[in-house]
Amino acid sequence: MPQPTSKIPNSPGKLMEMSASASNARYNTMPPPSKAQAERTSLKDRVGQFAKPPSYNGRNGPSHIAATSIAGVPRTTSYSSSTSSRPSSSASSRNVSNSSFSQSVGPGSRTSSAQSHRSHSSMSNSRIQRPTYTNGRPATALEVHDEEPNTAQVLGKRKGRILFSSTPLDPCHEGLQPPRLRSKPSEPMLHGSPTRMRRPYSVMTLREASLASAFGGLSLDRSSEPTPIVEEKASISPSKLPKALPTLRPRASHSALSSPSKSPRKKASPLPKFLNRDTNNILAPAGHTDGFVAFDMEQRLEEVENMSKFMKSGYDEANSRSESLKETINGLKTTNEVLKSRITELETARDSLRSSNEQLKADLDTAKVTASLSSEELEEQKRRHNNRLDDLQRQYKRDLEDAEHEAERQKRNLERDQLEQLEDVHRTFETRLAEDRAHHQQEIQSMSNEGANTQEEAQREFEKQRQAFLDLEAELDRCKTDVNREKDLNGSLRDQLTAAAKEKGELETSVRRLEGHIHFLESDNKSQSQAFADLEERMQNALKSAAEANEKLIKEETLRRKLHNQVQELKGNIRVFCRVRPSLEADGIDTGARIAYPDDKTDSKEVEVMGQEEKSSLGNITTKKHAFAFDRVFGPTSHNEDIFSEISQLVQSALDGYNVCIFCYGQTGSGKTFTMSSPADGMIPRAVNQIYSTAKALEEKGWKYSMEGSFIEVYNENLNDLLGKAEDLDKKKHEIKHDTQKCKTEITGVRTVELDSPDRVDEILQRAAKNRVVAATQANERSSRSHSVFILKLIGENSITGERSEGTLNLVDLAGSERLSHSGATGDRLKETQNINKSLSCLGDVIGALGQGKEGGHIPYRNSKLTYLLQFSLGGNSKTLMFVMISPLQAHLSETLTSLKFATKVHNTHIGTAKKQTKTKDP
Numbered sequence: 001m002p003q004p005t006s007k008i009p010n011s012p013g014k015l016m017e018m019s020a021s022a023s024n025a026r027y028n029t030m031p032p033p034s035k036a037q038a039e040r041t042s043l044k045d046r047v048g049q050f051a052k053p054p055s056y057n058g059r060n061g062p063s064h065i066a067a068t069s070i071a072g073v074p075r076t077t078s079y080s081s082s083t084s085s086r087p088s089s090s091a092s093s094r095n096v097s098n099s100s101f102s103q104s105v106g107p108g109s110r111t112s113s114a115q116s117h118r119s120h121s122s123m124s125n126s127r128i129q130r131p132t133y134t135n136g137r138p139a140t141a142l143e144v145h146d147e148e149p150n151t152a153q154v155l156g157k158r159k160g161r162i163l164f165s166s167t168p169l170d171p172c173h174e175g176l177q178p179p180r181l182r183s184k185p186s187e188p189m190l191h192g193s194p195t196r197m198r199r200p201y202s203v204m205t206l207r208e209a210s211l212a213s214a215f216g217g218l219s220l221d222r223s224s225e226p227t228p229i230v231e232e233k234a235s236i237s238p239s240k241l242p243k244a245l246p247t248l249r250p251r252a253s254h255s256a257l258s259s260p261s262k263s264p265r266k267k268a269s270p271l272p273k274f275l276n277r278d279t280n281n282i283l284a285p286a287g288h289t290d291g292f293v294a295f296d297m298e299q300r301l302e303e304v305e306n307m308s309k310f311m312k313s314g315y316d317e318a319n320s321r322s323e324s325l326k327e328t329i330n331g332l333k334t335t336n337e338v339l340k341s342r343i344t345e346l347e348t349a350r351d352s353l354r355s356s357n358e359q360l361k362a363d364l365d366t367a368k369v370t371a372s373l374s375s376e377e378l379e380e381q382k383r384r385h386n387n388r389l390d391d392l393q394r395q396y397k398r399d400l401e402d403a404e405h406e407a408e409r410q411k412r413n414l415e416r417d418q419l420e421q422l423e424d425v426h427r428t429f430e431t432r433l434a435e436d437r438a439h440h441q442q443e444i445q446s447m448s449n450e451g452a453n454t455q456e457e458a459q460r461e462f463e464k465q466r467q468a469f470l471d472l473e474a475e476l477d478r479c480k481t482d483v484n485r486e487k488d489l490n491g492s493l494r495d496q497l498t499a500a501a502k503e504k505g506e507l508e509t510s511v512r513r514l515e516g517h518i519h520f521l522e523s524d525n526k527s528q529s530q531a532f533a534d535l536e537e538r539m540q541n542a543l544k545s546a547a548e549a550n551e552k553l554i555k556e557e558t559l560r561r562k563l564h565n566q567v568q569e570l571k572g573n574i575r576v577f578c579r580v581r582p583s584l585e586a587d588g589i590d591t592g593a594r595i596a597y598p599d600d601k602t603d604s605k606e607v608e609v610m611g612q613e614e615k616s617s618l619g620n621i622t623t624k625k626h627a628f629a630f631d632r633v634f635g636p637t638s639h640n641e642d643i644f645s646e647i648s649q650l651v652q653s654a655l656d657g658y659n660v661c662i663f664c665y666g667q668t669g670s671g672k673t674f675t676m677s678s679p680a681d682g683m684i685p686r687a688v689n690q691i692y693s694t695a696k697a698l699e700e701k702g703w704k705y706s707m708e709g710s711f712i713e714v715y716n717e718n719l720n721d722l723l724g725k726a727e728d729l730d731k732k733k734h735e736i737k738h739d740t741q742k743c744k745t746e747i748t749g750v751r752t753v754e755l756d757s758p759d760r761v762d763e764i765l766q767r768a769a770k771n772r773v774v775a776a777t778q779a780n781e782r783s784s785r786s787h788s789v790f791i792l793k794l795i796g797e798n799s800i801t802g803e804r805s806e807g808t809l810n811l812v813d814l815a816g817s818e819r820l821s822h823s824g825a826t827g828d829r830l831k832e833t834q835n836i837n838k839s840l841s842c843l844g845d846v847i848g849a850l851g852q853g854k855e856g857g858h859i860p861y862r863n864s865k866l867t868y869l870l871q872f873s874l875g876g877n878s879k880t881l882m883f884v885m886i887s888p889l890q891a892h893l894s895e896t897l898t899s900l901k902f903a904t905k906v907h908n909t910h911i912g913t914a915k916k917q918t919k920t921k922d923p
C-alpha cells in the first residue's frame with residue numbers, strides 16, 4: 001500500500017516565498033511610520049532570525065531546528081516527518097502560516113503581531129497535521145499567544161488539554177481507528193519519538209475546519225472590540241502590535257470545533273469581514289488620516305485564491321486517499337468474510353470431532369466394563385486352575401510315593417534274583433574253570449615238552465645261521481676291500497692313463513718341437529750358436545749390473561741417511577714449534593688475546609702477541625707488542641696432520657738410529673694432549689703408523705725392524721708404568737738405569753709392548769688414559785699434574801749390509817707449565833706443585849746447560865726424574881723438538897707470554913751434533 005504522503009505544501013521555498021512576498025508587500029506598500037521604522041526593520045530582521053536555526057532561543061537542539069520547514073532547511077516530504085518536525089518547529093511553522101495568514105488578512109500593522117504571536121493559526125500546516133483541540137479554549141494561536149508570550153513554553157501551558165490522538169493514516173499498519181481522546185496532559189506531544197508519531201485521523205476534515213476557522217474567525221470585529229484597536233493604533237509602534245492582536249479572534253472555527261461550554265466565543269460573526277482599504281484607514285497611525293495602501297488587495301486575493309486552490313487540491317487528494325482506504329477496508333471485509341467462513345468450517349470440524357470424541361469415550365467406557373468383567377472371570381478361572389493344580393500335585397505326590405515303594409520292592413526282588421543267578425553262574429564257571437585248568441595244564445605240559453625240543457633245534461639252527469652270517473660278513477669285508485682296491489687301482493690306472501695320454505701328447509709335442517729344432521739346428525746351426533752366446537753374455541751383463549745397482553742402492557741409502565741427518569743438523573738439533581689452539585665453546589665469552597701471524601703466507605715462523613695495556617705516568621695507555629720467532633708457527637686453523645708433516649723427518653731419524661725427543665710444553669688446556677695423544681691423529685699414533693710403513697718399505701733394502709713401546713708417567717718425581725696395572729700406580733717403584741756406553745736407558749719393572757701391528761698403539765693409548773683416570777682424584781686432574789713419556793724403541797737390522805740401528809722416539813706430554821703458587825697449597829697439592837715447578841725448571845736448566853756447549857761440561861740431568869729419564873734424548877746424541885702450546889684467551893695472556901719466552905730460550909740453544917746409534921755387524 002502506498003505510503004501516504006503529506007499533502008501539505010512542504011516546500012519551504014514556497015512558504016518562504018509567500019512569507020517573503022507577503023512581508024515585502026506589506027513593508028513596501030506601507031508608508032513607514034517615522035518612529036516605528038526602526039522597530040519594523042527590527043521585526044523584519046527578527047523574522048529572518050527566526051528563519052535561522054541557531055538564533056531560535058528556547059529550543060534546545062539543532063536537530064529540532066533542522067526539522068523545521070521555515071528555517072530554509074529542507075523539509076521532509078513525508079507526512080510523519082512533517083508531523084514529527086512539529087514539536088521543534090512549531091514556532092517557525094507558525095511564523096510561516098502567520099505570514100500567509102497576514103498576507104491574506106493583514107494590514108501592515110498586523111504583520112508584526114502575526115509574525116510574533118499568531119503562530120497557532122488554523123491555516124498553519126502544522127495545525128492541520130496535528131488536530132489537537134483543547135477543551136477549554138479555542139486552538140487558535142491568537143489566544144494562546146495572548147497567554148503565552150514565550151512560545152517556548154507553549155507545551156507547558158497546554159497541560160490538561162484533551163487531544164484527539166492522531167492515528168496513523170495507513171490503515172494497513174494499525175487499522176482504521178477512530179480518533180481516541182487522550183487525556184495525558186503531560187505527554188510530550190511535540191517531542192515524541194518517531195514511533196509514537198501520530199497523524200490526523202482525517203486531514204481534510206481538519207483542514208476544512210482550519211479553513212473555516214481561518215476565513216470565518218478572522219474578522220476584524222471593530223464593533224465588538226473597537227476601542228483597544230483604535231487605542232493601540234494610535235499609541236503603539238509596530239513592534240508592539242502583537243498586543244493588539246487578541247482582538248483578532250477566530251470565532252466560527254472554534255465554535256464549531258471546541259466545546260461550547262469552554263469556548264470563549266460562543267457567538268461568532270456570521271459574515272466575516274475582510275481587511276480592505278477602509279480598515280487600513282482605521283489602522284493608520286495618527287497623523288496619516290488620508291490613509292495609505294497597506295497591501296495590494298488584488299494580489300492578496302489572488303494569493304488567497306491560490307491557497308484555496310491548493311487546499312482544494314489537497315482536499316481532492318485526501319478524498320482519493322479516502323477512496324483507496326475504503327477499498328482497502330472492502331478488501332479487509334472480504335478477507336474477514338473468508339476468515340469467517342473458515343471459522344465456520346473449523347467450528348463444524350470441531351463439532352464433528354467433539355461428537356466422535358464422545359463416541360470414543362462411550363466405547364472406552366464399554367471396553368472398560370468388558371475388561372473388568374473379563375478380569376473377574378480371569379480371576380475365577382485362575383482360582384479354579386490353582387485348586388486343580390493343587391489337587392493334581394497332591395495326586396502326583398501320592399502316585400510318586402506309590403511308584404517309589406513299588407520300585408523299591410521290585411529292586412529288592414531283582415537284586416535277590418540276580419544274586420541267585422550270579423551264584424549259579426559263579427558255580428558253573430568255577431566248575432568249568434577247574435575243568436579248563438586241568439585241560440590246559442595238560443596241554444601246557446605237552447607243549448613245554450615240544451617247546452624244549454623245538455628250542456634245542458632252533459638253538460642249533462641259530463648257531464648254524466650265525467656262523468654262516470659271520471662267514472658272509474667276512475666274505476663281504478673281503479669283497480669290499482677287493483672292490484676298494486679295485487676302485488683305487490682303477491682310479492690310479494685311469495690317472496695313469498690320463499697322465500700317459502697327456503704325456504703322450506706332450507711327448508708328441510716335444511717330439512714335434514724337437515723335430516723342428518733338429519730341423520732348425522740342422523738348417524741354421526751357426527746362427528743358433530751365435531744367439532746362444534749373445535744370450536749368455538747378456539745374462540752375465542745383467543747379473544753384473546744388478547750387483548752394481550744393489551751396491552749403489554745401499555750406498556745411496558747410506559747417503560740418504562747421512563744427508564737426512566745433515567739436514568736435521570742444519571735445522572738444529574733442538575727445534576721449537578709453536579702452536580696456538582683455536583677458541584673453544586668451553587672458553588665462554590673470553591674475547592681472546594690479540595695474536596698475529598705476520599708471515600703466515602710465507603714462512604710461518606713468527607708470532608706476535610699484544611701484551612697487557614699499560615698506563616704510563618702521563619696517563620697514556622700503551623700496549624706492548626711481543627714478537628717471537630720459532631722454527632715453525634702453527635695458527636689456530638692448523639690440524640694435527642700439518643704438524644705431523646713437519647715432525648715426520650724426526651720420526652725417520654729415529655728409524656735411522658737416532659734418539660729423538662718431542663715434547664709439548666704449555667699451560668693446562670693449551671692443547672698438549674690434543675696434539676700428542678689424540679687417538680686418531682695425535683703425534684703418537686701418526687708416528688707409529690709412519691714407522692710401520694717406512695719399516696715395511698725398508699724391508700726390501702734388507703732392513704728388518706722391531707718396535708717396543710712403553711708409557712711412563714712422572715708424577716711427584718716418581719715413575720709410574722701407564723701400561724701396567726692401575727693399582728700399581730704410585731705404589732710400584734721403578735728405577736732408571738742408563739747404559740752410558742751404549743747410550744741406552746732402561747726402566748725397571750715397566751711393561752714393554754711389542755708393536756707388531758699399528759693397531760697396538762691405540763690399545764696402548766687407551767690403557768694409559770684409563771690408568772690415569774683411575775689414579776686421578778677429584779681435586780687432581782692427573783694429566784695436567786704429571787708428565788707422560790711415550791718411549792718407542794726401534795731396532796733395525798740390515799741383512800744385506802749387516803748394519804744395525806737402535807733409535808728411540810720419546811714423545812713427551814709435560815705437566816701444565818702455569819706458574820703454580822705455593823701459597824695456599826698444602827699437603828699433596830703442595831708437593832705436587834713443587835715437583836712440577838722443579839721438573840720444569842730442571843728441564844730449562846738442562847737445555848740451558850746444553851746450550852752453553854761446553855765439551856764435558858756438567859749437564860744437570862739428575863736434578864729431576866724427567867730430565868734423568870730423557871738424558872740420552874736431550875743433548876748431544878739426540879734430536880729434540882719442543883712444541884710450545886699457546887692458549888688464545890686473553891685471560892691466559894700472561895702465561896702465554898711466559899711460555900713463549902721459555903720456548904725462545906730453548907730455540908736459541910744450540911745442542912751438539914747428534915750421533916747415530918749404529919754399528920756394523922761383525923763378520
Ligand SMILES: Nc1ncnc2c1ncn2[C@@H]1O[C@H](COP(=O)(O)OP(=O)(O)OP(=O)(O)O)[C@@H](O)[C@H]1O
Nearest residue numbers: 581582667668669670671672673674675783784816
Ligand atoms: N688444535 C686444537 N683444535 C681443537 N681443539 C683443541 C686443540 N687444541 C686443544 N684443543 C682442545 O682444548 C682442550 C684442552 O686441550 P688439552 O687437554 O690437549 O690441553 P692440555 O694442555 O693437554 O691440558 P692438560 O695439561 O690439562 O692435559 C681439549 O678439549 C682439546 O680437545
